[in-house]
Amino acid sequence: MINLEQSLAKYGLVMPNPPAKGGIYEPAKEFGNNLYYLSGCGPVFNGEQRFIGKLGAEFTVEQGQEAARYCVLNCLANLQVKIGNLNRVRRIVKMLCFVAGTGTFYEQPQVANGGSQLLIDIFGEERGRCSRSAVGMNALPGNIPVEIELLVEIE
Secondary structure (H helix, E strand, O other), X not given: OXXXXXXXXXXXXXXXOOOOOOOOOOOEEEEOOOEEEEEEEOOEEOOEEOOOOOEOOOEOHHHXXXXXXXXXXXXXXXXXXXXXXXXHEEEEEEEEEEEEEOOOOOOXXXXXXXXXXHHHHHHHHHHHOOEEEEEEEOOOHHHOOEXXXXXXXXX
């Protein structure tokens, strides 16, 4: 069993408050048997927008990785509200990472690695390593550089 607070503290992180909804949708929706789809989250932290712009212009790959970590934390904050305790996470099934970049930015997988690595750091190799897609976008809502959604199985 993981201890989420200890895992986050080990990396100098804290769980943010869930981000404000940007439309008409459910931030975390149960489907099937103990599966949750987590709607896409951007890189805000407790209401503060920390990243505006595109990869390859305003941001480097390393900054994109940091943005991806915030996206994952926001997804997990939404899940925590829905299920009460993230120690119930059995495994992360899939991550979908959208990366807004310039027309010549091709390092979407490296940006997504920031979120993937955080999931492994928090939940461990077996629970945190998931299938994944990383896709390039012309633009994302509010001119954010990264948005991530997750599929999670809980116990």
